[in-house]
Amino acid sequence: METILTIILICLFIIVIVIPALMLIRLYLHDKKQEEHSVLQNYPILGKMRYILEKMGPELRQYLFNNDREGKPFNRKQFEYVSKAGKYQTSLMGYGAERDFDQDGYYLVNHMFPSLDEEMKITQEPTIKTKIYQISEENLFSRKEQSQEVEINPAYLSDEDMVVLGKDTVRQPFRLKGIIGQSAMSYGSLGEHAITALSEGLGMAGGTWMNTGEGSVSPYHLKGDVDIIMQISPGLFGVRDHDGHFSWEEYKHHADTEQIKAFELKLGQGAKTRGGHVDGGKITGEIAEIRKVEVGKDINSPNRFRGISNPEELLSFLQQLRETGGKPVGIKLVVGNQVEVERLAEAMKETDIVPDFITIDGSEGGTGASYYALAYSVGLPAFAAIPMVHDCLERYQLRERTKIIASGKLLTPDKIAMALCLGADLINIARGFMISVGCIMSQVCHKNTCPVGVATTDESLQKALIIDEKKYRVCNYLVTLRQGLFDLAAVAGLDSPTKLNRRYINYHTDFRQFNDWRTNETTT
Numbered sequence: 001m002e003t004i005l006t007i008i009l010i011c012l013f014i015i016v017i018v019i020p021a022l023m024l025i026r027l028y029l030h031d032k033k034q035e036e037h038s039v040l041q042n043y044p045i046l047g048k049m050r051y052i053l054e055k056m057g058p059e060l061r062q063y064l065f066n067n068d069r070e071g072k073p074f075n076r077k078q079f080e081y082v083s084k085a086g087k088y089q090t091s092l093m094g095y096g097a098e099r100d101f102d103q104d105g106y107y108l109v110n111h112m113f114p115s116l117d118e119e120m121k122i123t124q125e126p127t128i129k130t131k132i133y134q135i136s137e138e139n140l141f142s143r144k145e146q147s148q149e150v151e152i153n154p155a156y157l158s159d160e161d162m163v164v165l166g167k168d169t170v171r172q173p174f175r176l177k178g179i180i181g182q183s184a185m186s187y188g189s190l191g192e193h194a195i196t197a198l199s200e201g202l203g204m205a206g207g208t209w210m211n212t213g214e215g216s217v218s219p220y221h222l223k224g225d226v227d228i229i230m231q232i233s234p235g236l237f238g239v240r241d242h243d244g245h246f247s248w249e250e251y252k253h254h255a256d257t258e259q260i261k262a263f264e265l266k267l268g269q270g271a272k273t274r275g276g277h278v279d280g281g282k283i284t285g286e287i288a289e290i291r292k293v294e295v296g297k298d299i300n301s302p303n304r305f306r307g308i309s310n311p312e313e314l315l316s317f318l319q320q321l322r323e324t325g326g327k328p329v330g331i332k333l334v335v336g337n338q339v340e341v342e343r344l345a346e347a348m349k350e351t352d353i354v355p356d357f358i359t360i361d362g363s364e365g366g367t368g369a370s371y372y373a374l375a376y377s378v379g380l381p382a383f384a385a386i387p388m389v390h391d392c393l394e395r396y397q398l399r400e401r402t403k404i405i406a407s408g409k410l411l412t413p414d415k416i417a418m419a420l421c422l423g424a425d426l427i428n429i430a431r432g433f434m435i436s437v438g439c440i441m442s443q444v445c446h447k448n449t450c451p452v453g454v455a456t457t458d459e460s461l462q463k464a465l466i467i468d469e470k471k472y473r474v475c476n477y478l479v480t481l482r483q484g485l486f487d488l489a490a491v492a493g494l495d496s497p498t499k500l501n502r503r504y505i506n507y508h509t510d511f512r513q514f515n516d517w518r519t520n521e522t523t524t
Contacts, residue, residue, distance in 0.1 A: 201473065
């Protein structure tokens, strides 16, 4: 018996003391000899803690050190809104807002006599069958909740207020029963599980659209019977031949696809005004076939469309696409300054060619991969760009001939309402929908190592993203946004969010003065 006990004690001593000591000695000698890191050479072992803490930094800040309204690109309150809307189909909160009301910012105008429910022009049929969670018990260390099937109201626009793209320009206009859709997200940047869950969830919600991103149309975009806006980038993915030249045959094939309702020419996006990039590790055989590129090879789109170097050439190409496909065609751009916008408007006036829609992506927009200098310092944010484009089109008497789609961190109803007040007609959301399918903002989209299987094509990582679970959250999130938007319109005394304009937004610089958008005067 004593012998067995002695053996056990010796084994424990080796496991607890000897093996860790040998590992530390090996690590000490390795750090002392290496020449790459000065701190490790001067402080072997201890210096390792610096790199460990640095690696854990984003998670520590997100979950422990940032307060609920400090995190970037989205704070905990915004993240929580999307999560609750998707899982519980609610946006209720208690006690009061944590916004710093001493800071400058936009505020929506409330009417002294808001609109009643029966006065709203809202279509609530047909109802949507979905699933939401009900919490039965919630403690510090446990939560009991059950998923249940429910029917919810869709919060569609009335027939009278529907937004129409290409109303007077194409054979097949695109009619929209909702203001909010999914911004450009490519298959390849996101995996097939995420794209499928988004497609099916948006299809369930109805009255919306899904932008394919520059990676072309994949089978997964089409899974949910959702309306599609196909994006065409300078890389010409999906509409090119194997030599990389534009193919009218491929374009016509997509234009003849019933589910594809419109096309978008991508000049740039907020987080990367240059061409797009996808790491070669994400380029599977299927993705290569869809995009007409090589398997496993990095993709870098050109900065602009070859053969197009001015607004007139752009508009001429757009008109050819419109005439050939018979469907609406728009452009996506990042606003640099007033001069660039004026130049585009002048060309529209002179050629009498006006895009069916103009997507304005703010510099605060997201991306699967970009470069630091581009993401941090190029282009105007959405709330500066939207009124600039709107006003310019008004001056050239072109505003009624096109629609403005805005994007850039607009993932809550209040931000959406503000964008509509500043001049937008429609709203694109990308990262909000990513959060609804499980994104935890780990910010490794460019590495193909997304820990929740959203921004990755790695099959083992994607297994954690359950399509039949996440599609309901996509649907619930979108419907909650739409209902919230109608609620804000009612508070403003309107019967539809399509009627929001600058009369319903103020910018406060402090408690003693505000800027009146109607007169452009400051009142003290």
